[in-house]
Amino acid sequence: MSRTDRDMVLGVFFNYTGHHVASWLHPEACADAGVNWAHFKEISQAAERGKFHFIFFADWLAVRLASEAALSRSSQYTAHFEPLTLLGAIAAVTERIGLICTATTSYNEPYHVARKFASLDFISGGRAGWNVVTSANPAEAWNFGKEKHYVREDRYDRAREFVEVVKGLWDSWDDDAFVRDRESGIYFDPGKVHTLDHKGKHFSVRGPLNVPRAPQGHPVIVQAGASEFGKDFAAQTAEIVFVAPPDMKAAQGFYADLKGRMAQYGRSPDELKILPGLNVIVGETEAEADAKYDFLQSRIHPQVGKEILSTILGGVDLSSYDIDDPLPELPDSDEAQGGTRKFVVEMAKRENLTIKDLYLRLAGARGKRTIKGSVKRVADEMEEWFVEGACDGFITQPAYLPGSMDDFIDLVIPELQRRGLFQRDYRGATLRDNLGFKRPKSRWQEKTT
């Protein structure tokens, strides 16, 4: 496929102070980003000037489970804005950029989720997207009256039904239901409202939704599950999938696998964009990039490093080891880490790495790959992944904010545009338009045509 057949999709993942575990220690980072609205207004408008397709927020319904010593040194996954209220605010101060956030299907009700994303879609003029997760943090259960998190199979079973109900609710009103005709005094056509009457295994929801059909018909559906369940679910429903592959080969395998699963659900591969997370440290020169990277790395506290490494390994307890020890022998992990533990253990053996070597390599970006170097190096690697069938674009994960995103906008984006890989301006009004997706027809329209 030649470069010009399609655009690279680029999103930016706002992880409060940034994605690097030591981000908040950078003197130019916004340390109180989690509750600083002025900061979010500024970086959202900057992202829009950079022509990113969308802004993304993760979400968790609990404080992260971690040792007190490590957690109290972290700005991430503790306490900060709730993303739907925050995206409402961001919608008011931006015009073109897509607005995606996470809501779990495990500790929510479909009526609330359908309403809030439809509402955000109206406020933003068609820019909303919903990242469907089943909750990665088991502590969420305890905040919702449950003693234990659902096992994966049940989570995805519930998620599938949840998404079906939400989509059904989004179709409650036909696009042209609200005539608002002062002449006849008719506000809406009662033949164009539909009661869902869903009665399923997990949910009973009558409807109709008390929000009209959204500008995009359905807000864009995003997903990030990596297990077999996660991939099937994505093949069936997702329009954007986030992934965190360890290298290009793994990314190509995932890409082919997932796109290959779509046909069985009657979908074409174009209807889904696969976007790996991308951590970039870029400089005008290699040396400049190295210096930026080393500065952040030098700020990682040993306890934080060890704790993140243990999380990346799937919850291994490393507290009794010295950071200069080699990685201890570990049993094989289950599928949950998506091959990450195996990859890390093999790397450590191959290169004879200590615990500290490992966490320095992995902790900064929480186990996700980092590309570091000159503009050319970064753009080359992005281009290679894109043209070699490893992805449809990336979700960039700035190390600290605003600095790392500014670097990307100032240095990398112009180079991608010069190469004809990335849009010079937004092409349409809605997120769907900008992703090249069709506006979904209502299920009621499909039935009558």
Added chain:
Amino acid sequence: MSRTDRDMVLGVFFNYTGHHVASWLHPEACADAGVNWAHFKEISQAAERGKFHFIFFADWLAVRLASEAALSRSSQYTAHFEPLTLLGAIAAVTERIGLICTATTSYNEPYHVARKFASLDFISGGRAGWNVVTSANPAEAWNFGKEKHYVREDRYDRAREFVEVVKGLWDSWDDDAFVRDRESGIYFDPGKVHTLDHKGKHFSVRGPLNVPRAPQGHPVIVQAGASEFGKDFAAQTAEIVFVAPPDMKAAQGFYADLKGRMAQYGRSPDELKILPGLNVIVGETEAEADAKYDFLQSRIHPQVGKEILSTILGGVDLSSYDIDDPLPELPDSDEAQGGTRKFVVEMAKRENLTIKDLYLRLAGARGKRTIKGSVKRVADEMEEWFVEGACDGFITQPAYLPGSMDDFIDLVIPELQRRGLFQRDYRGATLRDNLGFKRPKSRWQEKTT
């Protein structure tokens, strides 16, 4: 009490196209207000220029139950923005005005509600308020997997526990928990975070909340229940109470009753503002006000009028009666209508009113009182209620938007200011400051002092 002891509190209740049932038929109303963000930006900024203490949104988790013929002619209680996402957006385009919306305790989880209002409080710099309701629309149950709405006693029992949990979650982090000290590398002080560990009849919630303690400590608690349960709940927890008394005498009775109940909960009467709904049609002259009123009244469709009258009477079926018939004999209603049915039936008998006479009198403002007339008449009546112990201010309910609010801002507010009854500017930064309320201490602080 002299006028100058305290300020009249004034809020504005944004009911989409407006409060009059025919509001959307007014040629200057915004007919698609329910999904028109530009409209809300404009009227919110106008309300702030008018120095209203706050904006208020009701909320319902279902389309209103009504006959198709009446509902399809109504712009209200059908389909429109979700208020928390909308207030997020409004927070971004306003600076001083309070932002209050409704969330029911019957079909929600405390963790979600605590988070969203705390987040809104941060986005707005301390301007959030939560209107706690137990759901007036029984159809909500069907959208949340229940066949029947909770009976009132259970609703309030759940509500009491819900609010306790939310307040507990709001105190999860001490005000000074987040030190964000780059020197020591400590982001928060682990001694200043508290796990709620609530285990009650309706909820088990561990905490801590993943939002820091809000600028106001606790967003302002608002309530609108009128039953005995509702009043006790308000006496115990509310800081603002909305009421819809039929006349000044009833308002005085309610005011004395509710303020009198506060002592048993260790609260002083100053800690609660009682605000009746206020429908105003004002003109430079009486004739101008009459003309405005008659225009809207002339737009009420008989089916809409009958249906609203039947709702005001507590669900009486009037479909078999002609609009020129007198009101049929009705059995006494239960406490639910707060005496409204009795009041209406007596008025109809006394004045020999037909169904049409009655709905014209009541339907426009959905059974709530309307003051119509010159600036002097309106200001006099407001002043009388305020100084005679009937209220602490009002929640104004513009008949149509933006017109009726503009009239109130241009004509009534300057007169109230001239009389020394209403603020000429905001006095503080937060909604709490502007209402003259103290910032609540954390329950953990109280324990240690």
